[in-house]
Amino acid sequence: MVISLEDIGRRFNREWVFRHIDYQFQTGQSYAVLGPNGSGKSTFLQVIAASLIPSAGHIRYMAAEKKIEPDSLYQHLSLAAPYMELIEEFTLIEQIRFHFALRNYLTGFDEEAFLELLGLRHAKDRQIRHFSSGMKQRVKLALACCSDAPLVLLDEPTSNLDKQGVDWYLNLVTETRATRLVIVCSNQEKEYGFCEQVINIIDYKL
Numbered sequence: 295m296v297i298s299l300e301d302i303g304r305r306f307n308r309e310w311v312f313r314h315i316d317y318q319f320q321t322g323q324s325y326a327v328l329g330p331n332g333s334g335k336s337t338f339l340q341v342i343a344a345s346l347i348p349s350a351g352h353i354r355y356m357a358a359e360k361k362i363e364p365d366s367l368y369q370h371l372s373l374a375a376p377y378m379e380l381i382e383e384f385t386l387i388e389q390i391r392f393h394f395a396l397r398n399y400l401t402g403f404d405e406e407a408f409l410e411l412l413g414l415r416h417a418k419d420r421q422i423r424h425f426s427s428g429m430k431q432r433v434k435l436a437l438a439c440c441s442d443a444p445l446v447l448l449d450e451p452t453s454n455l456d457k458q459g460v461d462w463y464l465n466l467v468t469e470t471r472a473t474r475l476v477i478v479c480s481n482q483e484k485e486y487g488f489c490e491q492v493i494n495i496i497d498y499k500l
């Protein structure tokens with residue numbers, strides 16, 4: 295997959311969050327989008343995900359040499375973000391089965407391998423609403439990384455994770471990021487150290 299940004303910007307009312315970004319994202323590379331709180335990382339990720347329209351410029355998506363329209367980009371991406379909710383009424387196994395009824399597993403995964411990797415087998419019949427925030431974060435990350443999508447977007451991936459959870463996340467990404475395009479929004483080195491490319495959103499303020 296290739297994502298090309300041509301002079302894109304996004305503003306809310308009169309205030310530009312970022313402007314004049316020319317950039318190209320390519321499969322096989324991982325990218326970190328950095329910046330302090332409120333600098334615009336999540337806004338940028340939502341523009342990449344085509345859930346927010348850029349206020350200026352153009353964004354183009356290509357996969358397997360075919361153009362993808364922004365309206366159908368959702369079929370090619372998976373996302374884990376603080377503003378993305380799990381279905382609290384479902385048990386874990388219901389959540390997993392619901393998700394993978396709509397998306398395919400990444401090659402090499404099935405329900406058994408997914409449960410093994412998630413490490414929450416003991417809680418598979420517990421409702422998500424009774425999960426701790428760290429357990430929910432693990433579920434979100436595993437669903438995003440183990441879905442068969444060429445584009446993986448991770449916003450603040452280690453929020454609510456303890457040291458063991460951070461190590462688990464780093465293993466998950468290492469196991470699943472080959473041959474995909476991964477974009478991580480972060481302000482913590484521990485969660486993006488594996489990224490080959492870095493974008494500082496504060497470089498695009500004016």
Ligand SMILES: Nc1ncnc2c1ncn2[C@@H]1O[C@H](COP(=O)(O)OP(=O)(O)OP(=O)(O)O)[C@@H](O)[C@H]1O
Nearest residue numbers: 306307311329330331332333334335336337338481
């Ligand atoms: N829907 C919206 N309407 C108006 N302003 C918004 C909206 N969404 C975000 N903003 C503003 O855009 C700016 C960037 O916010 P954003 O959430 O993208 O930052 P961030 O870098 O992801 O922050 P954090 O690290 O705290 O998550 C902030 O000033 C925020 O108030």
